Amino acid sequence: MKHESADRLSRGESPIHRLSPGLKTGAVLAFILAVTLIPFRAGAAFAAAGALLAGAIAAGRVPASYLLKRALLLEPVIVAVAGMALFQPGGAAIFAAMAVKSTLCVTSVLVLSATTPAAGVLAFFRRLGVPSILTSMAALTVRYVHVLGDELRRMRRARRSRTFRRGKARAWRSASAAAGHLFVRSTDRAERIYRAMSARGWR
Amino acid sequence: MSPSAVEIRDLRFRYPDGRAALDGVSMSVEEGETVGLIGPNGAGKSTLLMHLNGILPDVHRGAPAVFIHGVPVEKKNLLRIRREVGLLFEDPDDQLLSPTVWEDVAFGPRQWDWPEAEVEAAVRRAMAEVGLDEGFGRLSPHHLSNGEKQRVCLAGIMVSRPRILALDEPTRALDPRGRRRLQSILRALDAVKIIATHDLELVAELCDRAFVLDGGKIAASGRAVEILSDERLMLDHGLETPYSLKHGARG
Amino acid sequence: MHIPDGFLDAKTIAVASVLSAAGIARALRNVRRTLTPRKVPLMGLASAFLFVAQMINFPVIGGTSGHLLGAVLAAILLGPDEAVLVMTVVLAVQAFLFADGGVLALGANLFNMAIVAPLAGYAVYRLAARPARTEAGRLAAVALAAWSSTVLAAAACAGELSLAGAVAWPLAFPAMTVLHMAVGLGEAIITVLVLAAAVKARPDLLPGFAARGREDGPRPIKDVLIYGGLVVAGAAVFVLPFASKLPDGLEAVALRLGFASRAAARPVVSAPLADYRVPGVGSLPLAAALAALLGAGLVFSLAFLIARRRLARVRGAERAAARKTESG
Numbered sequence: 001m002k003h004e005s006a007d008r009l010s011r012g013e014s015p016i017h018r019l020s021p022g023l024k025t026g027a028v029l030a031f032i033l034a035v036t037l038i039p040f041r042a043g044a045a046f047a048a049a050g051a052l053l054a055g056a057i058a059a060g061r062v063p064a065s066y067l068l069k070r071a072l073l074l075e076p077v078i079v080a081v082a083g084m085a086l087f088q089p090g091g092a093a094i095f096a097a098m099a100v101k102s103t104l105c106v107t108s109v110l111v112l113s114a115t116t117p118a119a120g121v122l123a124f125f126r127r128l129g130v131p132s133i134l135t136s137m138a139a140l141t142v143r144y145v146h147v148l149g150d151e152l153r154r155m156r157r158a159r160r161s162r163t164f165r166r167g168k169a170r171a172w173r174s175a176s177a178a179a180g181h182l183f184v185r186s187t188d189r190a191e192r193i194y195r196a197m198s199a200r201g202w203r
Numbered sequence: 204m205s206p207s208a209v210e211i212r213d214l215r216f217r218y219p220d221g222r223a224a225l226d227g228v229s230m231s232v233e234e235g236e237t238v239g240l241i242g243p244n245g246a247g248k249s250t251l252l253m254h255l256n257g258i259l260p261d262v263h264r265g266a267p268a269v270f271i272h273g274v275p276v277e278k279k280n281l282l283r284i285r286r287e288v289g290l291l292f293e294d295p296d297d298q299l300l301s302p303t304v305w306e307d308v309a310f311g312p313r314q315w316d317w318p319e320a321e322v323e324a325a326v327r328r329a330m331a332e333v334g335l336d337e338g339f340g341r342l343s344p345h346h347l348s349n350g351e352k353q354r355v356c357l358a359g360i361m362v363s364r365p366r367i368l369a370l371d372e373p374t375r376a377l378d379p380r381g382r383r384r385l386q387s388i389l390r391a392l393d394a395v396k397i398i399a400t401h402d403l404e405l406v407a408e409l410c411d412r413a414f415v416l417d418g419g420k421i422a423a424s425g426r427a428v429e430i431l432s433d434e435r436l437m438l439d440h441g442l443e444t445p446y447s448l449k450h451g452a453r454g
Numbered sequence: 455m456h457i458p459d460g461f462l463d464a465k466t467i468a469v470a471s472v473l474s475a476a477g478i479a480r481a482l483r484n485v486r487r488t489l490t491p492r493k494v495p496l497m498g499l500a501s502a503f504l505f506v507a508q509m510i511n512f513p514v515i516g517g518t519s520g521h522l523l524g525a526v527l528a529a530i531l532l533g534p535d536e537a538v539l540v541m542t543v544v545l546a547v548q549a550f551l552f553a554d555g556g557v558l559a560l561g562a563n564l565f566n567m568a569i570v571a572p573l574a575g576y577a578v579y580r581l582a583a584r585p586a587r588t589e590a591g592r593l594a595a596v597a598l599a600a601w602s603s604t605v606l607a608a609a610a611c612a613g614e615l616s617l618a619g620a621v622a623w624p625l626a627f628p629a630m631t632v633l634h635m636a637v638g639l640g641e642a643i644i645t646v647l648v649l650a651a652a653v654k655a656r657p658d659l660l661p662g663f664a665a666r667g668r669e670d671g672p673r674p675i676k677d678v679l680i681y682g683g684l685v686v687a688g689a690a691v692f693v694l695p696f697a698s699k700l701p702d703g704l705e706a707v708a709l710r711l712g713f714a715s716r717a718a719a720r721p722v723v724s725a726p727l728a729d730y731r732v733p734g735v736g737s738l739p740l741a742a743a744l745a746a747l748l749g750a751g752l753v754f755s756l757a758f759l760i761a762r763r764r765l766a767r768v769r770g771a772e773r774a775a776a777r778k779t780e781s782g
Contacts, residue, residue: 081621098620136457
């Protein structure tokens with residue numbers, strides 16, 4: 001699963017890793033805001049932002065393979081949306097600017113995820129005062145995404161070994177049935193988690 | 204005459220769909236004991252354990268049937284009881300709910316608003332007790348093996364120094380090495396232990412007494428080795444005498 | 455439909471963020487009032503579930519696949535306020551931890567997928583399910599709701615892109631809405647199938663659904679006003695200025711208030727597109743809007759007919775099996 005590499009990388013060692021999660025998250029937000037505000041034709045500003053980012057990548061020892069792999073997944077969306085900008089006078093410049101901005105911003109978040117464990121980012125938002133319902137939900141999400149993903153994989157593998165007829169309609173039906181069952185199992189697990197939380201004093 | 208560590212008087216419980224899960228259970232466990240709770244599937248072992256710290260029933264009504272060191276398990280005492288009774292659930296993934304090991308072990312103390320320095324000390328001590336070195340603290344749970352996850356869960360319970368430890372099928376997902384390690388950890392822990400399990404060898408090795416639960420009732424109780432060696436009794440309740448007691452001589 | 459960073463300008467981000475913050479605040483208030491301790495792990499796991507479910511591939515053509523958004527699924531299974539929170543958490547985790555969707559653009563993505571999608575979708579479901587007397591009718595209502603949630607979210611997204619000057623409205627609106635009318639079909643089918651599977655495995659999940667389809671009472675009027683107001687406000691800011699003949703109205707206001715982005719980026723609506731007329735109908739955006747209405751009617755009728763046939767077949771098979779076991 002794509003989460004694996006970020007998890008492992010975020011536990012590495014580097015000057016960037018050692019910075020506080022709050023500082024890094026704030027820096028990324030500031031970076032993205034600055035990039036967002038760069039006028040479309042200010043090439044020099046883009047170059048500067050790119051250089052800053054490259055420095056962070058190097059200092060954080062973020063492997064290029066990680067960035068490329070994730071960027072490959074996200075670029076098509078960027079290109080598609082930016083592509084719509086082409087249909088206007090001066091569109092080419094707008095397209096280029098948006099593609100560059102997006103890529104810079106996406107990369108900065110990837111660098112954050114590769115140098116900061118998810119728990120740190122969550123703790124930062126908790127300190128900021130984000131309502132505890134939301135941060136608790138987010139922590140549970142981060143924790144159980146893998147567990148549920150494994151359950152789903154096991155379910156689908158079991159189904160696949162029992163199916164002989166292919167076809168898209170069947171694929172949709174079996175995928176949906178798996179999702180439906182996963183939902184039920186998730187609610188059951190939520191009940192057990194609630195019991196475990198209560199047993200440790202949670203109210 | 205100090206009260207028993209755990210006393211249960213005629214406990215009855217029905218599931219929402221009407222099935223009787225516990226049909227008049229009475230038993231007591233004394234200070235310093237390690238007891239086994241054995242029985243066929245569906246006998247009500249997990250249900251019984253969940254009554255020890257008031258997870259069940261969902262709504263506490265009527266006269267309490269469970270007493271922990273003499274304190275009745277009812278709504279107003281629940282928070283206090285849950286520090287005294289640590290319950291280790293069957294699936295570590297249901298219990299290990301924080302993004303990192305350290306945060307999870309600290310979950311309990313943080314609920315009770317301990318100052319951060321105390322929390323840190325307690326977490327370090329609990330992790331040492333279960334044999335996890337400090338480096339584990341930063342790991343996320345899904346990188347751990349079953350045995351490691353279980354030890355984290357155990358640490359998360361021990362952190363509050365419960366005097367009673369209830370364990371639900373603790374060796375189910377463990378390999379032999381994990382099982383041996385759990386045994387030695389349990390032996391070293393200073394608490395009353397109630398172990399619900401199918402692992403009858405474990406009961407033979409660790410437990411002083413054993414209770415046979417079948418159909419929601421205590422069918423038999425006594426010294427663990429005697430109960431386990433009673434082949435007729437074991438078979439009658441969907442169990443069997445563990446191998447080491449069948450063919451070996453034990454003191 | 456996750457808008458990445460770099461497409462929206464400061465004013466669009468600001469407006470969308472304010473609207474979504476208001477919606478989330480309202481949802482938080484509602485959920486807190488009926489919050490039981492077991493609801494938090496339930497919603498947390500629901501978020502994890504949606505996160506995983508959104509990754510499931512539903513093969514379409516060639517190598518492309520469709521995906522579930524799940525806003526209406528969450529609204530029906532958990533409740534509309536809960537769905538707002540669950541979608542919020544999913545989108546936030548995606549943005550901050552996986553770079554899926556912009557971080558500053560999160561406000562806009564939240565408005566589209568955590569406010570408009572679940573709430574407007576749920577409203578459609580309640581309205582469409584009210585006259586339904588059969589299970590087929592209820593499922594058709596679910597299908598329509600899921601489809602609508604996708605199309606409406608896409609419309610809001612198009613509006614945001616246009617307001618930000620990223621894409622010209624006469625292209626953005628028709629392109630996004632028509633594309634998502636097709637995408638919405640997938641959402642409708644998947645939502646119905648997943649819901650049916652879940653309810654079949656655990657009829658107690660939705661006590662009212664299996665029986666009557668009217669599981670909650672009427673929503674408190676304040677909620678309808680506040681949520682409805684937010685969606686209408688969004689429409690007013692993101693859609694109407696372009697739909698009407700005052701495309702520069704909001705821009706002019708924004709300029710005066712100092713919000714406007716660089717003048718060079720303002721889209722001079724490209725002449726060929728702005729003048730394009732669909733014969734008999736009018737401008738492209740208008741044609742797209744009409745197509746959406748037609749589509750809604752089509753989706754509902756189709757879903758109803760399909761559901762009725764399938765359910766009849768399933769019940770027939772069940773009856774045949776029952777007869778066999780009786781006589782066997």
